[in-house]
C-alpha cells in the first residue's frame with residue numbers, strides 16, 4: 001500500500017513488537033482520554049500488531065456512526081471468545097452478515113418492541129421486590145450479629161439483574177441468596193466474564209495465539225464449557241416439552257420459545273435456530289444484560305449517596321408524583337424527570353462498557369480525511385466522550401440538572417451520550433435496561449432511607465474504577481438501609 005503515515009490519524013510512536021500497549025495500560029479508557037489532549041479526537045495506535053483507531057469526541061463519533069457505520073460494523077473478536085466457537089452464533093461478537101442480521105432482528109424484536117417488553121413488566125417487578133426483601137433480611141441479619149446493618153448493595157443488584165434476564169429468557173428465577181439452585185451457572189458465568197474481560201497478549205500478538213501465553217483460552221474453555229452445558233440442558237428440556245405438546249401451539253412465553261419457534265424469514269435464508277445457537281444467544285443475554293444493568297444502578301446509588309441534595313430531589317419527586325403508598329412502576333418513568341436525569345448523568349460518567357465493544361473495519365475507507373485500512377480495530381471511547389469539555393459544561397461534576405433543560409437521549413442519536421453505542425450495532429437491550437435501571441433505583445430509594453457507615457462520608461466516597469467486562473466500582477458499594485414504612489400497596 002502506498003499510504004503515507006500522514007494519511008493515518010495522529011498517535012504516539014510505539015515500541016517495536018508491543019507497539020502502544022504501554023500507552024493504554026490497565027485503565028485503557030482513562031489513558032486514551034489523556035492522549036486526546038495531545039493528539040486530538042481521533043487517535044491511531046498499534047496494539048501489538050493490531051492497527052487500532054480510537055474515536056473520542058461527539059463529532060468524530062457522529063461522523064463514524066452516520067456515514068461509516070456499515071464499513072465499521074464488523075466486530076474484532078477476542079481470542080477468548082472463540083472458545084467453543086462462541087463467536088459463531090453470538091449476536092455481540094458475530095461477524096456482520098446474513099445470519100447475524102437474522103439473529104439480531106429476533107433479539108431486537110423480543111427486547112425492544114414495546115408490546116413484548118410491556119407484557120413482561122410484572123416479571124421485573126417481582127425480581128425487584130425480591131431484591132428489596134433480600135436487602136432487608138440481610139440488613140436484619142447483620143444487626144442481629146451486632147453489626148450496623150450494612151449490606152453489599154452490588155451483590156443484590158446483580159442477583160436481581162441476573163434473575164430479570166433469567167425470567168425473560170427461560171421463565172426461571174435462577175438465583176436466591178440462600179438456595180443452591182443456579183449457583184453453578186452463576187459461578188461459571190462470572191468466570192467467563194472474568195476471562196472475557198482480561199486483556200490478553202494473544203489478541204495483540206496473534207502469532208502467540210497458539211501458545212495461549214496467559215492461559216486465558218484454557219480457562220475460558222473450561223468455564224464456557226460449564227456455562228454452555230447448563231444452558232444447553234435448559235434448551236433441550238424445552239425442545240422436548242415442545243415435542244410433547246404436539247402440534248397445538250403453546251402460547252409464546254419467553255425468549256427461548258421465540259428462538260426455538262423461528263421458522264425462517266421467507267427468503268430461504270437461515271430457516272431454523274439450532275439448539276447450539278439458541279444456547280449461545282441465551283447465554284449471551286446473561287453476559288450482556290446482567291452486570292451492565294446492575295453496575296449502572298450501583299454507580300447511580302454511589303453518586304446519590306455522595307450528593308445528598310440530589311438524593312433528596314429524587315425522593316421528593318417520587319413522593320410528589322407517585323404518592324406515599326404506591327410503588328413506582330415502569331409506566332411512571334416518564335413522569336419522573338429528575339430520576340431520568342440522574343440515570344442519564346450516571347451513564348454519562350459511568351458507561352458500563354466505556355469503550356463500547358470493539359468494531360472491525362470490513363473494507364478500506366476514508367474517514368475524516370484519513371485512510372483507514374481493512375481490519376483496523378475501531379474503538380469508541382464513550383467514557384471520554386461523556387467527559388468532553390467541548391460537549392459538556394463542568395464535565396466532571398455529577399449534575400443531573402443539566403438534562404432537565406436539554407433534550408438529550410441515549411438512543412444513539414445524540415453522540416455526546418452513547419453509553420449504549422449507536423448505529424447497526426447499538427445495544428438491542430437498551431429499552432429493557434432503561435426500564436430495569438430506573439425501576440430498581442426508584443425502588444431502592446422508595447423502600448429505604450440509605451446511610452453510609454461512619455467510615456465513609458458522603459462527598460468523599462471512594463470512586464475508584466475496576467475494569468473487567470464492565471466498568472465497576474473497585475470496592476463494591478455498601479450502605480445501611482433503614483426501612484421506610486410508607487409503601488403499602490401496589
Ligand code: HEM
Nearest residue numbers: 091092288289292293352356357420421422425427429433
Ligand atoms: C445499562 C445496561 C446496558 C448497557 C450500558 C449496554 C451497553 C452496550 C453497548 C455499549 C453495546 C455495544 C454497542 C456498539 O457496539 O455500538 C452493547 C451491545 C449489546 N448489548 Fe447491551 N447494554 C446494556 C444492557 C443490555 C441488556 C439488558 C441486554 C439484553 C438482555 C443487552 C444485550 C446486548 C447485545 C446482545 C449486544 C450486542 C449487539 C450487537 O453487537 O449487535 N445489553 N450493549
